[in-house]
Amino acid sequence: MTAVDPIAVAVGQDALVEVRQLSVFYRNQPLLSDVSLTLYPRNW
Amino acid sequence: MTLIGASGSGKSLLLRCLNRFIELFPNLHVSGEINYRHHALNEWNVSQLRCRMPMLFSRPSLLPTSIYENVAFGARVHGYQGDLDALVQSSLQQVDLWQALKNDLGKPALHLSLEQQQRLCLARAIALQPEIPLLDDFDTAATRRIEECLYHLKQTYTVIMATHHLRQVARISDWTAFLALQTNSQGQMVGQLIEYAPTYLLFQRPEHPLTGEYVSGRF
Numbered sequence: 001m002t003a004v005d006p007i008a009v010a011v012g013q014d015a016l017v018e019v020r021q022l023s024v025f026y027r028n029q030p031l032l033s034d035v036s037l038t039l040y041p042r043n044w
Numbered sequence: 045m046t047l048i049g050a051s052g053s054g055k056s057l058l059l060r061c062l063n064r065f066i067e068l069f070p071n072l073h074v075s076g077e078i079n080y081r082h083h084a085l086n087e088w089n090v091s092q093l094r095c096r097m098p099m100l101f102s103r104p105s106l107l108p109t110s111i112y113e114n115v116a117f118g119a120r121v122h123g124y125q126g127d128l129d130a131l132v133q134s135s136l137q138q139v140d141l142w143q144a145l146k147n148d149l150g151k152p153a154l155h156l157s158l159e160q161q162q163r164l165c166l167a168r169a170i171a172l173q174p175e176i177p178l179l180d181d182f183d184t185a186a187t188r189r190i191e192e193c194l195y196h197l198k199q200t201y202t203v204i205m206a207t208h209h210l211r212q213v214a215r216i217s218d219w220t221a222f223l224a225l226q227t228n229s230q231g232q233m234v235g236q237l238i239e240y241a242p243t244y245l246l247f248q249r250p251e252h253p254l255t256g257e258y259v260s261g262r263f
Contacts, residue, residue, distance in 0.1 A: 022076035024057045032054035032235040
């Protein structure tokens with residue numbers, strides 16, 4: 001259902017959200033570890 | 045973009061980090077970095093950030109007031125200076141509720157069907173003029189009306205949702221991130237990002253065997 005190849009259009013676009021090595025802890029117990037991802041805007 | 049994975053894999057936690065909702069949970073703490081439009085999240089005014097990234101949940105959380113007030117409330121609180129009537133109309137049109145409700149705007153919102161209440165919550169979020177609506181298991185029933193609504197919304201907004209409905213993800217999401225519980229070096233079960241790719245690739249040619257097992261329903 002995607003009209004264009006999202007990989008192709010994402011190259012060179014400004015990142016909207018960048019997540020770098022995100023970890024979440026509950027009382028020092030890790031719940032989520034080392035998440036990294038980049039999100040580009042839907043419309044540009 | 046959609047976050048998929050079994051319960052407990054960290055989908056909702058990740059969503060809650062994006063608009064700093066996680067700060068409301070005193071026993072949780074976060075390490076690492078998130079930038080939104082090239083600014084660290086803590087550089088943003090938290091109220092402004094949550095307007096740009098409103099969060100919606102599986103249960104509709106409406107105010108015990110009219111349909112109109114439910115849509116207008118957030119925008120008014122945040123000092124919207126434009127034409128409130130036009131904003132309410134536009135927000136309801138975007139979730140395909142305007143035609144059905146335009147003559148009943150003064151009626152109690154809580155009298156609507158559950159599916160209409162969900163769409164009304166979406167309209168309330170849209171009235172804040174967001175950039176990235178965050179949907180946490182929002183469409184639990186996977187109704188066709190809400191799916192159509194989400195498909196329409198993603199033409200305008202960068203929607204991030206966490207869900208278990210894989211078929212719906214395959215139909216409407218452009219990018220998908222798969223998270224799973226893995227054992228770390230200390231023997232603890234921890235949510236990890238396994239794969240993040242355009243949806244058609246993740247479903248048709250997953251790089252990680254675990255992704256293939258999950259999207260094909262083997263666990």
